[in-house]
Amino acid sequence: MSDPIAVIGLAARLPDAANPEEFWTNLVAGRNSIHRLSVEDLLGAGADPEEIRRPGYVRARPLLDDPWGLDRGYFGLSERECVVRNPQHRLLLELCSSALQNAGQVPGHHDVIGLYAGCAEDRYAEDHLRADPELYPLVGETGVTLANNADYLTSFVSYRLGLTGPSIPVRTACSSSLVAVHMGAQALRAGECDIALAGGVEIEMPYGLGYRHVRGGVESSDGVCRPLDAAADGTVFGSGGGVVVLKRLDEALADGDTVWGLIRGSAVNNDGAQRATFTSPSVEGQRRVIAEALAVADVDPAGVSYVELHGTATQVGDPVEIQGLKDALSALADGEPAARSCVVGSVKSNIGHLGPAAGVAGLIKTLLALNHEALPPVAGFRTPNPLLELEKTPFRVADRLLEWPRSPKRPRLAGVSSFGFGGTNAHVVVEEGPESRSPLGARRGTGPGEADQDAAESQLLLWSACDEGAESTVRRYLAAALGGSGHRLADAAFTTQVGRRALPVRAALRARTVKQAVDTLADPAAAVTARGDGTALPVTLVFPGTSETRQGATDWIAGLRERHAGFATAVDECLGHFGGADERAAALFAAEYALGRMLLDWGVRPARIVGRGAGALLAATALGTKELAEAVRSLSAGAGTGPVGGAAARQPCVSPAPGNDMGSGAPSLWVVCGAVGTASAPWQEYGEDGAGQRAVGLLPHSGDEDPWDTVLDALAHVWAHGTDVAWEALPRLGTPGRVPLPHYPYARRPYMVPRGAERTGGGS
Template identity: 40%
Template sequence: MTVFNDADDARGSDRNDQDVTGIAIIGMSGRFPGAPSVEALWDLVCEGRDAFLKLRPDEIEDAFTDEERAAANYVPARPQLPDVDMFDAEFFGMFPREAAVTDPQHRVFLEVCWEALERAGYDPHRYPGLVGVFAGASMPTYLINNVLGERAKVEEFTSNYQIGCFQQIVGSVTDVLATRIAYKFNLRGPAIAIQSACSTSLLAVSQACQNLLTYSCDMALAGGVSITIPQRRGYIYQEGGMVSPDGVCRPFDEQAAGTVFGSGAGIVLLKRLEDALRDGDRIFAVIRGYGINNDGSDKIGFTAPSVEGQADAISSALANAGVDPSTIGYVECHGTATPLGDPIEFGGLRSAFAEAGDKRQLCALGSVKGNVGHLDAAAGVSGLIKTALALYHAKIPGMANYQRPNPRINLDDSPFYIPASTTDWPATEGPRRAGVSSFGVGGTNVHLVLEQAPASQGNVDDVARGPHILPLSARNEAALAAMRANLRDHLQANPALPLSQVAHTLQTGRRAFSHRTAIAANDIEQAIERLGSERVASGVATERPPIAFMFPARARNMSAWARHSTAANRNSPAGLTGARSCSGHL
């Protein structure tokens, strides 16, 4: 399926013989502190900005006392994810009460999964293959603080949750995150909840890859979400602990003293590379291999990291991908900025890259935690999205909040360097390659090896003659008007888009809802003009009512038929009007 996108000259290898095995990333979506989309995240990274803000006293919603907040080690900082209280329940076919008791993690994850499918140009209801879901979330604090609330409800939950509180908790438990997506989107592939603390979302991606390679599904949504309620709260700093003393995360820097936890969500849509090339999908990057293991007990404590465990996971991924470590130009690190974690992670990288020899300045290191903080269950997929965009745009991203290396990290005697700003990624003899690490509390380590997408085999020139029909549909008139404005703005920002591909995506890669409009245009300029016109006609589509055949019969039989016909109409999912239960957006 061809999707409309900007043709980036930097993406795609010059080698037409590049291996077509692997897993293609064909869609991405996310919500991050300071960045409401993957494009905004990339801008944040490229500009070296971060989302760390101190909270004013009148903004704080935590349970600390005034005395505790006045203490020197109280840090009133946490990266915020705005609008988590906003949700279009009607769009996803949910009643207001159901939406109210559904965790914001589930609600935001519904939004980003829908967006990832739309961005890739796929309507799951029309896609003939199996689509899987692999995902995880953080602790359901919304359930604890907002849904249950009172002590009596907590006791009822713990003693009789299967009966008394099931309707209240089913919208919050992490077990149903993946199956909720499958139910709402009619996805029939494997729907599996993944949980491994900080490495949850990257582990979900690896399991999605495994299921694709074994043909358990044909596409897969994989990622994670972490939104803790309330968001506007501080924390208590302890020297040598996990959190930062000043509310700023500085991975691998000499001033690194702890991480900063925040809220966010990320999802990638995956497909076997050969299938993605065949279908003309936009490919951001290719997953060539992955390694997964656990530290076991050979470390100083349950929450402590392990050099050997991390090194083995990275080495396994390189072996699985069949690539030489000297061909890796960038590694997105776990990068918690803790005094213990960063040196151990660097030691694991050095061990895994030992075969690279004595080369220096070979591989750049980075961590998105310097921009948005530690997103817990969404941390790994956030780093994956950043790295996929780095390969797509051929840029080496700089490390935010980095000045000088941690004194316990010897960069000079290693193949690594840490760029302070974003630079061009020079062309290499083969395709550009990168690694992504995510290490969970308890020792589940995951590493992925990524590669730039093969060169496009198709011609992006808009050779098809117009006029082209651009259809739009939504659940209501307000949403439809917003879609028109969104499409117009998108075309204005990307005037080089092939209009025939835009039309194809809108016709085949979008769900058709009840409120509809369409324009016909010969080129982008005409499409922009007509989308902005107030004379565009719209209407409400209705499905045909069921057909009944009537035959002469006695009154008793006619009465029975009438009762049966009425019941059939009443129980029909579409009812008499055929109005759909969801709306669409661009």
């Protein structure tokens, strides 16, 4: 038995579906997303007027919304690189980014991430770039090759996203993306990476055209794909793509990841020579790959209740597939009638055949079905193909939306098949994941009110964008997701902290319940923001000295001691160096020390550290120029009465003295290890003019405020103004998990050189 592999994230852009949620809506509705093309559509796409009038020309194709588009600002690409870069490479880049966001993973933080993916051969380089008399001489053959050859598909994505694991292009024709899933799972089991991305893309080139039907060929005569149906006469090739994120199950559970489902086992083989032609399918080859995947999974074949077929709707392919599947699952024939029923379907009835992306589209459909506990219908299915002889098999076609509920007896199992021209076959055995880590969660059907019931403390939600317009969109998407998901606020907040890139325009808000968060997100003024060009406001860490710490702070300090073990430890460490000093003064000195230590331990790297009076001694300890014991002795002896600042020995700080990188008057965010009063600002103690200065305290100023809320508010300002925080280091009540939240709202622009036309776009 192989170790289970968890699918912890996914992304899809498919015909009539910009994301998996829209895809599921279309599947449930039995929607046919193979577009009917008008003469105007075809001529606009560059079709030959004579060709489209010929008999047998089929005006249909599954199309992808915005096939040329990319958000170059988000991905850091020049305009020329976008124009030259193959559209399939661009699509995979966006899908990998979206899938990682869905999984709450940021490349480069901890894990080694690998990528396995395939794409189709296309003519973008030949028809669009080499044919352009202005652009091609500027780019050159090497530039065109590097931007279009399938060899560079995955390495381009790995370069742009910072993926450091294996980066392997997979080229097995129509089985490419499911072979990629198999390879990713194998790499995880072998320890070659900690996370693996797997999938595939295809953008048909030339794009937006129909095709000529050939009698006896694999393409449908009328532009409809009818898997398993008596009227089936071929498939329809189209555009789209999908990616899944894989991780070893034990690590996924330990890390609190969402689990869409499990890859229990998988197998890949080739039909070899035992078939009529190079492109003919083989019953024996398909039987062997399915049987091997089941053996690797070490599951009872009688437990497989659904199989997502390759299902090309060809007169040869479908009967061969059903026979191979029947032979592989022959153990079903010995079961009781109730245990012998296995539903079969094919997503090609909805979106056509996406070539290298076909297998991952079927896998994503199956994962969605497991989590929604329903099996979508085969779109347009009417009458079973008699050549399948389904009455002699345990299979029945999903001719309507079927319930597929969890059972306390055993987990639901499914199979996903994908077979490519040339005979490379792949099969994956999929099992439902633990309900507690499902994307729908154990709180299925709950609303914000019910999710709020376990809110024990305030949480800090973060979001960011490339510009202010996108920031407002991210905020709206986040509010909508929180309002309808049933996620715990602690999980959602943790995901926004550790599962998203920090972009230049940042915002944050503190909330105690989901409802409060949703309501507050509706008010842009309620969030902590740093408007403008996204330039960071560096942090000045201030130790005000015990004389400037409010007398009522002792209660808040006690609250923080109880809440944060690290804070309590730092306080006790400091107090341990005191002898007969004034007890209150010692406690306040220790609290300031612990507040500063806490902030530094959370990864906040101030640009400078300053202090006055007793605070000067603490600044020296934070700078590494004085040991804590020495600072306590100096305090007891009455020393330490002047402002302190200077180059750090152990912290990357800059002296506030004039003439250095951050001199007097430079704009700064002053983070005070104490309370910030209303009568004066901390920078006034250091000769600053106050221009562009802001201050936040780590202790409340007055009233019955929760001291932890004050700490979170300070962190919100620190992060929103551009200083990163090691969010994983924050103390939390319980263990939060990562939950699926909306991915970034890409601001796509089309980048394309028309076929055989003059150069458009370009530049740098």
